[in-house]
Amino acid sequence: MAAYFARRLLLMIPTFLGVTVIVFAITRFVPGGPIEQIIVRMQMGGGRGESAGGAGVETSVAIPEAVKEELKKHFHFDKPIWRAYLLWLGDLLSLNLGKSYTYGLPVLELIAERFPVSIYFGLIGYLLAYLVCIPLGIAKAIKHGSAFDFASSALVFIGYSIPGWALGAVLLVLFGGGSFWNVFPLGGFRSASWEQLNLFEKVIDQLHHTILPVFCYALGGFATLTILTKNSLMENLGQDYIRTAFAKGLSERRVIFVHALRNSLIPICTGLGHAIGLIMAGSYLIEKVFNIDGIGYLGFTSINERDFTVVMGILVFNTLLILLGNILSDVLYVLTDPRIRFQ
Numbered sequence: 001m002a003a004y005f006a007r008r009l010l011l012m013i014p015t016f017l018g019v020t021v022i023v024f025a026i027t028r029f030v031p032g033g034p035i036e037q038i039i040v041r042m043q044m045g046g047g048r049g050e051s052a053g054g055a056g057v058e059t060s061v062a063i064p065e066a067v068k069e070e071l072k073k074h075f076h077f078d079k080p081i082w083r084a085y086l087l088w089l090g091d092l093l094s095l096n097l098g099k100s101y102t103y104g105l106p107v108l109e110l111i112a113e114r115f116p117v118s119i120y121f122g123l124i125g126y127l128l129a130y131l132v133c134i135p136l137g138i139a140k141a142i143k144h145g146s147a148f149d150f151a152s153s154a155l156v157f158i159g160y161s162i163p164g165w166a167l168g169a170v171l172l173v174l175f176g177g178g179s180f181w182n183v184f185p186l187g188g189f190r191s192a193s194w195e196q197l198n199l200f201e202k203v204i205d206q207l208h209h210t211i212l213p214v215f216c217y218a219l220g221g222f223a224t225l226t227i228l229t230k231n232s233l234m235e236n237l238g239q240d241y242i243r244t245a246f247a248k249g250l251s252e253r254r255v256i257f258v259h260a261l262r263n264s265l266i267p268i269c270t271g272l273g274h275a276i277g278l279i280m281a282g283s284y285l286i287e288k289v290f291n292i293d294g295i296g297y298l299g300f301t302s303i304n305e306r307d308f309t310v311v312m313g314i315l316v317f318n319t320l321l322i323l324l325g326n327i328l329s330d331v332l333y334v335l336t337d338p339r340i341r342f343q
Helices: 002-029 034-044 065-074 081-093 107-142 147-161 164-175 199-237 240-247 252-264 266-281 284-289 295-304 308-336
Strands: 048-050 056-058
Touching (some): 002 308, 034 065, 107 252, 107 284, 107 295, 107 308, 147 199, 164 284, 199 284, 240 252, 266 308, 284 295
């Protein structure tokens, strides 16, 4: 088994290189890159001229070719793609993800600053989904075919069909600041006056900024987790060992919650590893809707601004999380099901 996980760790290297090579190559050909962005800012910053009538008119400044060449050298656009990629990879190995030309800060510092925010919302949303969906799936399996089963399925799939970011926009219109039901703030992680609040007020303020985004985070996984729990439990309830347990005179409650449920949770537990990337990487659109300054929102603004050093830094971060999450899924599979042995 140790050899299996060693191979999986080694396979992370070509997978990581393949993903980063493709995205790095795309950033070299996408129009409106960092050089174009800087040139436009320099031209628009040339000042205001005076027209004949005395009105101010925007003027643009001609950028010398020498400056353009210097910018190309700075961003390695004067080199072939393979060589520029190797230079970027060398910086990465020294934990240097570059510097954002939009924010003027190191990329690693930007990610580290926003990482706890995305973890906060992601973990709470995912835990909420598990706490609701597993009991709901168990109840649906026990009452399969009942009115409760049909009604809950309808509600779950209606929720699944609504994107979290779209629901967030609706909730802000209904319950956000300035609406008829002015219950929650319009977004953000905390209020601007956070430091001046006492402990109780900080807790209330944080809850007000948490409820709507977390509900949107959790919504997407409701249907999958609920139906997975229900189907897995129903499959195990039809197994021979369950009939044997009933034949021995065990109570229905003990058979379901001690014998059947334990095996039914195996596919759910193994899914935790795959979800680690979603939990920690944040949601681009949900963070955008609620103006939450997390990694997702950072990635969204960086793509719009063509800040490719930040885009590549977030790509590295998310790719490593997903690859490690896949290995964690295999580990959880072995821990929850002793019959599994990877060779």
